[in-house]
Amino acid sequence: MKSNEVIKKYLDFFKSKGHSIIPSAPLVPENDPTVLFTTAGMHPLVPFLLGEPHPKGKRLVNVQKCVRTVDIDEVGDENHLTFFQMLGNWSLGDYFKKEALSWSYEFLTKELKIPKSKLYVTCFKGDNDAPKDEEAAKIWNSVGVEKDHIFFLGKKDNWWGPAGKTGPCGPDSEMFYWNSDEKPRKTQDPENCKTFVEIWNDVFMEYNKLEEGKIVQLNQKNVDTGMGVERVCVVLQNKKSVYETDLFEPIIKRIRILAKTKNERSERIIADHVRAVSFILAERVLPSNVEQGYVLRKLIRRAYRHAKNMGIEVSLSSVAEVVIKQYSDAYPELNGNEHFIFGELEKEEEKFQATLEKGLREFERNIGGVERVIPGKFAFDLYQSFGFPLEIIKDLAQEKKLEVDEIGFYKELTKHQSLSRASTERRFASGLADHSYGAKKLHTSTHLLHQALRLILGEQVQQKGSNITPERLRFDFTHHGKMTKEEIKKVENLVNKQINDSIEVVYEEMPLDEAKKSGALHFFDQKYPDKVKVYSIGRFSKEFCTGPHVENTSELGKFKIVKEEGIAAGIRRIKAVLE
Numbered sequence: 001m002k003s004n005e006v007i008k009k010y011l012d013f014f015k016s017k018g019h020s021i022i023p024s025a026p027l028v029p030e031n032d033p034t035v036l037f038t039t040a041g042m043h044p045l046v047p048f049l050l051g052e053p054h055p056k057g058k059r060l061v062n063v064q065k066c067v068r069t070v071d072i073d074e075v076g077d078e079n080h081l082t083f084f085q086m087l088g089n090w091s092l093g094d095y096f097k098k099e100a101l102s103w104s105y106e107f108l109t110k111e112l113k114i115p116k117s118k119l120y121v122t123c124f125k126g127d128n129d130a131p132k133d134e135e136a137a138k139i140w141n142s143v144g145v146e147k148d149h150i151f152f153l154g155k156k157d158n159w160w161g162p163a164g165k166t167g168p169c170g171p172d173s174e175m176f177y178w179n180s181d182e183k184p185r186k187t188q189d190p191e192n193c194k195t196f197v198e199i200w201n202d203v204f205m206e207y208n209k210l211e212e213g214k215i216v217q218l219n220q221k222n223v224d225t226g227m228g229v230e231r232v233c234v235v236l237q238n239k240k241s242v243y244e245t246d247l248f249e250p251i252i253k254r255i256r257i258l259a260k261t262k263n264e265r266s267e268r269i270i271a272d273h274v275r276a277v278s279f280i281l282a283e284r285v286l287p288s289n290v291e292q293g294y295v296l297r298k299l300i301r302r303a304y305r306h307a308k309n310m311g312i313e314v315s316l317s318s319v320a321e322v323v324i325k326q327y328s329d330a331y332p333e334l335n336g337n338e339h340f341i342f343g344e345l346e347k348e349e350e351k352f353q354a355t356l357e358k359g360l361r362e363f364e365r366n367i368g369g370v371e372r373v374i375p376g377k378f379a380f381d382l383y384q385s386f387g388f389p390l391e392i393i394k395d396l397a398q399e400k401k402l403e404v405d406e407i408g409f410y411k412e413l414t415k416h417q418s419l420s421r422a423s424t425e426r427r428f429a430s431g432l433a434d435h436s437y438g439a440k441k442l443h444t445s446t447h448l449l450h451q452a453l454r455l456i457l458g459e460q461v462q463q464k465g466s467n468i469t470p471e472r473l474r475f476d477f478t479h480h481g482k483m484t485k486e487e488i489k490k491v492e493n494l495v496n497k498q499i500n501d502s503i504e505v506v507y508e509e510m511p512l513d514e515a516k517k518s519g520a521l522h523f524f525d526q527k528y529p530d531k532v533k534v535y536s537i538g539r540f541s542k543e544f545c546t547g548p549h550v551e552n553t554s555e556l557g558k559f560k561i562v563k564e565e566g567i568a569a570g571i572r573r574i575k576a577v578l579e
Contacts, residue, residue, distance in 0.1 A: 001112065001233075001236040001237065003229055003230075003233050003245065003246055003247050004330070005309055006087075006112070006236065006394065007063050007080060007085070007087065007229060007231060007330075009107075009111050009112070010063070010087045010107070010111075010227070011061055011062075011063070011314070012060070012088045012505070013034045013103075013107050014059075014061035014103075015061065017059070017099075017103060018059050018334065019059040019060055019061040020056035020057055020059065020061070020090055020108050020529065021060075021061055021062060021494070021527060021529075022056055022060050022062045023060060023062065023332070023528060024063060024064045024065050025038055025043070025044035025148065025388070026038065026065070026145075026283055027065055027067055027279060027283055028280075028283050028285060028292055028465060028489060028551045029043055029235030030323065030330070030465075030466050030467070030468065030547060032313075036067075036069070036291055036292050036295060037066070037067035037068070037069070037280075037292065037295070038064065038065070038066055038067070038228060039066050039067065039068045039087055040064070040066060040084050040086060040088075041062060041064035041066075041087075041088035041090075041224075041226060042088070042090070042224045042226075043320045044062070044064075045090060045092075045224075045548075047546060047547075047548065048092050049090075049168060049205065049222050050220075051093075051166070051219075051220050054092060054548060055337060055509045055529065055531040055532055055533050056185055056530075056531055058091065058092045058093060058094035059089075059090070059091060059092075059094055059095070060089065060090045060092070060199060061087075061089040061090070062087075062088060062321070063085050063086070063087050063088075063089065063097045063330075064085070064086045064088060064227065065083070065085055065279060065331065065374040066083070066085070066086050067082055067083050067276055067280065067295075067412065068082060069080075069082060069278070069295050070082075072298075072299075072302075072391050073391060074265075075268065075269055075272050076195070076265040076268050076269045076272075077265075077268075077271070078233065078241035078242065078243070079234070079241065079242055080239060080272075081230060081242060081272050081276075082276040082299065083272070083275050083276035083279055084228055084229065084230050085228070085229040086226050086227070086228055086229070087226070087227040087228075088224070088225050088226050089103075089223075089225050089226070090222065090223060090225070091222060092220070092222055093220040093221060093222060095223065096134065096204065096206075096221055096223060097135055097136055097139055097202075097204055097223075100138060100202045100223045100225065101139045101140060101143070101173060101202060102139065102142075102526055103141045103162070103201055104200055104225070105119075105140070105143045105144060105145065106174065106237055107478050108199075110199070112232070112236060113245065114177065114235070116144055116145075116147060117178075118177050118178045119145065119149065119175060119176070119177065119178075120145075120150075120151070120174055120175075120177075120178060120184075120190045120196065121140050121145055121149065121150055121151070121174065121175050121176070122150075122151045122158055122174045122176070122190055122191060123137050123140075123150065123151070123153075123154075123158060123171070123173050123188075124132060124136075124151050124152070124153070124154075124158040124159055124171035124172070124173075125135045125153055125154055125158070125510075126152075126155065126245060127155060127193060128205050128217075129155075129215040130159075130170075130171060130207060130215065131205070133158075133171045133173070134153075134170070136149045136173045136204075136222060137150050137152070140173070140389065143273050143555035147484045149315065151189060151190060151191075153191055155188070157174070157326055158171055158172050158173065158174065158388075159171055159172065159192045159227070160172045160203040160205070160224075161203075161205070161209075164197045164207045165209075165210075165211070165518050166210060166211055167208065167209060168205040168207070168208055168218060168222070169205065169207050169208070169209050169215070170202040170203060170204045170205045170206045170207050171200060171203075171204055171206075172201055172204065173201070173202050174190075174191075174198055174200070174201045174202075175198070175199055175200040175201070175202075176190040176197060176198050176199065177196065177197045177199050178195065178196055178197040179195055179196065179197050179235065180195045182195075187369045193210055197234065198231070199227060199228070199231055199232045200224045200225065200226070200227040200232075200489055201225065201226050201227075202223065202224075203223070203224040203225065203226075204221070204223060205218060205221065205222040205224060206218055206221045211424045212432075221317075227501040228244065229247070230242045230245065230247055232496065232517050233246070233247060240451060240462075241268075241273060241286045243267075243268050243272075248271050248275075248323050250325075250326055251274070251319060251322050251323060251326070252267060252268075252271055253265045253322075254318065254321075255270050255271060255312070255319060258307075258310075258312045258313075258314060258318060259310040259311055259312050260310065260311025260312075261309075261310050261311050262310075262464075263306075263309065263310055266306040266307075266309055266310050267306075267310065269302065269303060269306045269313075270303045270307055270310075270319060271299070272379065273299040273302060273303035274303055274316050274319040274320050275297050275323050276299055277296060277300055277303070277316075277320070277345065278320045278323040278324060278327075278334060279327075279331070279334070280295075281294050281296070281340060281341040281345070282298075282331070282334050282336075282340075282341060283333070283338065283465065284337070284464055284476070284568065284571065286344065287300060287347075288568055290465065291467075293294055294315075295310075295520050296549070297348065297389070298349045298390075298392075299314055300316070300345060300349070300352075300390055300392055301348070301387065301388075301392060302350045302389065302391050302392050302395070303316055304348075304349050304352055304354065304356075305318060305392055305395070306395075308356070315342075315345060315349055316345050316347050316349065317341070317345045317346055319433055320341055320342065320345060321342075324338055326503055334517060335439070340568075344564040347479060348403065351387070352387060355385075355386040355387050356386070356398075358386060359382055359385070359386030359387070359388050360396075360523065362382065362385075362386065363382060363393075363396055366378055367400060367402065367421035370401060370402060372402060373403045373404070373405050374393070374397050374402055374404045374405065374410060375405055375408060376404070376405035376406065376407065376408015376409040376410070376412055377408060377412055379393045379408070379412075380405050380408075380409050380413060381407065383409075383413075383509035390404070390406070390409060393409075393516040400426055406462075419485075422489050423554065427435075435472045437470075438469075438470030438471065438578075439468055439469065439470045439548065439552075440548040440549060441548050441550055441555060441556050441557070441578055442468050442469075442470070442472065442473040442576075443468050443547045443548055443549060443579060444550050445473060445495065445547045445554070445556055445559055445576065446463075446466050446468070446473055446499050446504060446579060447537055447541045447543050447545070448495045448499070448533065448540070448541060448547075448553070448559070449473075449475055449491070449495055449574065449576065450463050450475070450477070450521065450541070450543065451521075451540055451541040451543075452491045452494040452495050453477055453479075453491055455494065456487055456490045456491050456494065457458055457479055457483070457530065459478055460478065460479075461477050461478055462477060462478045463475065463476070463477055463521070464477055464478060464571055471577070472562075472575060472576065472577050473575070473576050473577075474573060474574070475573070475574045475575075475576070476567065476571055476572070476573050477571070477572055477573075477574070478570055478571060478572075479570070479571075479572045480532075480570060482565050482572075483572065486490055488564055490495075491561065492559060492560060492561055495559040496558060496559050497551045498537065498538070498540050498541075498553050499554065499556045499557070499558070499559060500554075502537075502552055502553060502554035503537050503538040503552065503553045504537075504551065504552055504554060505508070505535065505536075505537050505539065505549050505553065506535070507534060507535045507536070507545075507547075507549075508532050508533070508534050509531060509532070509533055509534075510531070510532055510533065510534060511530060511532075512528050512529065512530045512532055512534065515529070515532050515544060517535050517540060518534065518542065518543045520534045520543055520544055521541075521542065521544065522543070522544040528544065531566060533545060533546055534546050537553060555577055557577060557578040557579055558578065558579040559577075559578055559579075560576060560577055560578075561574055561576045562575050562576060563575040563576070
C-alpha cells in the first residue's frame, strides 16, 4: 500500500467517525518557545487540549509534518528520521478509551488489512499516581486482541507527560506489529524487542500534574493519538527499512545516480537530511548559529560532507529537486519556495566548502595520538574554526573507531557563549505551548505590530513568521529595505496608541471563505480548515489566529522595538518587548 493511500484511508476513516480534517500546522511553532520545531500533531492543538473550543469541533484528524532532532546521530540506520509525517486523531473532551481503542483496531485490521495475529499492545501497569489500566486491556480483548498479546509496562513506556513540570498527562496504549514469520515468546516484551515495530500510540490525557507533584483528575479528558506514516509503510510495504519505502525511493534513486561510490549509511543520511532541510527552508528559516537556523545548518553541512564522501560533485539542490517534486501535491509550500530552497542550500554549501578540507586536514593531523576519546577542547576548536557541527565530528570519530568527549565540548561551548545551542537543543522534547500571561501579552502585540507596519510601510507588508517567549517577541515580515528611525518610531507610537485606547480583544468563528472576504489578515501560502477563528482589536486589527490573547489592550504596557534587521532578501525582523 502506497504512502498517499495510507494517509487518505486514515483521514477518510476518521472523517466517517465524525472527525473534522484539519491542515498540517507549520514546522516552526509560533507560540511555543519550549520547542524548536513541531514534533507531534498535538503541539498546535495545546490550547484546545487545555479547554479552548476548536472551530472544527471536538473530533479532529490530520497528517502533521514534524521534525525531531534528538536522534540525529542515529539517522543512517533503518528507521531513524529527522523529518516525518504523523497521522493523528483527537478527542477534545468527547469520546475516550472505548472508541479510541476500538477504532484503532478497526483501522489496522479492516482498512490496512494487518493480520490480527501480528498485532500486540501494551498498557500502563499502574503505580502510586494512577491505577493499572485494566480498562484499556479489557477493551482490547473485547475487540479481538488475545490476552497473551497484551502486555503491561510502567511509566517509562506507557505514560505520556506532562511535557513540562506540570500539566496534562496520562496512561497510553501502544500498538506493535510482529515483523517476523516466527512466533514470539509469550513473555517477550514488545517495547524491548527489535522484531516488534511500534506503529501507533493512543494517549489518554485524564490527569493533571500540579506544582507540588500531586496527580489529579482533569475536568476535560482528551485522547491524543499518533501513527507515523513512514513506520507503518515499512510494515505495509513489507520492507526492512523506511528508506526502502515509496517515501524515499525516488530520493535514494537520485542519490545513487549522482554518487560515484556506494555507501548505504551515507545515502540514508543525505536522503533524510535533504528531505528535512527542504521542508524547513520552505518556511523561510535561514541557516545560522542559533535555534532553528543552527539545526538547519548542521543538517545541510552533514549531508554535504556525506555527499562529498560518495563523490557527489553537484549541489544538494539536485536531491532537493526530487523531494519538492514528490511532496508538493500534499505540501504546496515546497513548490512555492523552490528557488529559495535551492538558493539557500547552495549558499550554505559554498560557505562550508571553503573550510571543509582545511578542517578535515586539521582533524587528521591531531588524532594520531588519540587512543579512544577525542578531547572536547579539540572538538570545539573544529566547530569554532571550521564550522564543523558536533554531529560531523562524531561521524569522523566513528569512522576512526573513536568517541568524542561531548561533556567537554559543551563546557567549551558554554564558556565561549558563542552559540545558544546548549540551551536551545535541551528544550523540552515535547513541550506545551507557553500560555503564561507574558506570552499572551506579547502575542496580542504581534497583531498590533503587523497592522501598524502595514499602515506605516504599506500594504505589501506580510507576516512571514514569529517567535514569542514571555520576555520578548520576534516578528518577521516582507519589506524592501531597512526601516528608518522615523518609521520605527511611528510604528511604536501607533501600537502604543492602541494600547492606551484600551481596546477590547474579541474573536469570532466563521467559515474560511467568509473570513477571507471579511478582510482578515492571514498567511496566503498556508492551508486553513474550512472554519477559522478571527481575532479583532477594535477596527484597527483583524487577523486569523488561534494563539493566546489578552482581553483588552490596556493590559499590555508600553511597546518598544529593540532591534530591526534584515534576515533574507526582502525579509526583515523586528524584536520587541513590553515595558
